[in-house]
Amino acid sequence: MLAPNIGVLALQGAFREHKRLLSTVGANVTEVRLPQQLQGLSGLILPGGESTTIGNLMVEYGLVEAIQEFHAAGGAIFGTCAGAILLARTIHGTPPQSGVQPSLNLMDITVQRNAFGRQVDSFRTTLEISGFDSPFPAVFIRAPIIEAVGEGVDVLARHQGQIVLARSGNLMAGSFHPELTGDARIHQLFLSLCREPQRA
Template identity: 65%
Template sequence: MREVRLPRDLAGLAGLVLPGGESTTMVRLMDEYALWAPLRDFHARGGALWGTCAGAILLAAEVTGASPAAPAQRSLGLIDVTVQRNAFGRQLDSFTTPLEVAGLDTPFPAVFIRAPVITHAGPGVEVLARHGGEAVLARQGRVMASSFHPELTPDARLHELFLGLLEQRAPRVGGGAESAPARPPTLPGSA
């Protein structure tokens, strides 16, 4: 396990977790450190990606704001979902809830903090969990997106699910991407 801050830090990795945080700040840092193309290349070469909360926003094919007046936000476009930012409210509206997840025998203790919601999932996307009827955990090929923060609980089952994606590595010859989104990202990458 190691931090990835620069494109060279991706060398030798099989999987990468894009963490929660503030997605607009993360977009600025990805611009500053020229991470857009290297992250797309990492996936195309077979790398698995998991975005939690803000990380899910960065992986989405399309990003909408919590209000119609919010500006469009750039994303990697690596999972065919539309994500609405801050859909569950402000920081004060944060909550923990038991979440039924496909493939798990017992509910997962999901922690939602200023969480996004998946408002649309394309035909190649498997929705693994919903909260209040809204999709909050999805998978497409080697990409997983969660609206909540699994790392804030002692329950490692979703981490184990992500490790299973590492076994689905695409062939490195030719660099073709597996399960590419059917729609382009919201805005083109800057790299």
């Protein structure tokens, strides 16, 4: 079986950590900064970081439309923390000074930015995730919550009643940072959503 070709958006944020963990589960990993680097990939991870900064860089480099086309052609996408915000159709809590929050508008979820507090409010916990046979260690850093999900979106995990991991087809969004642990199960789950490589 051929190793899957997975991209990690590498404009800002925790892309190196995702790249490391993907490599441990046998994926071929490409750092994506330009639209043409999406060619030949079957999946893409949008990492945590600063969602407005990442979104503005996506606009500057022509990646918004390119990623939308990548998904329309069958490419799977997983957004963690800031990446979940970028996937969402509805975003609450964007500071006025930040201007408009760029979004891919792909996943029928509503997210609230920084819902778990500021950087100093970061924490670790364990989550019960649908389909996993043991709790998953989760790191929350200035994390959003998924306030609401649309039809066809499955809730995979909650923390204190709040949705923190959801899936819709081959789209997945998480509030936390699975790449900051040594547990690769969520990345393996994402790989199971990826199909054959997308062609130009």
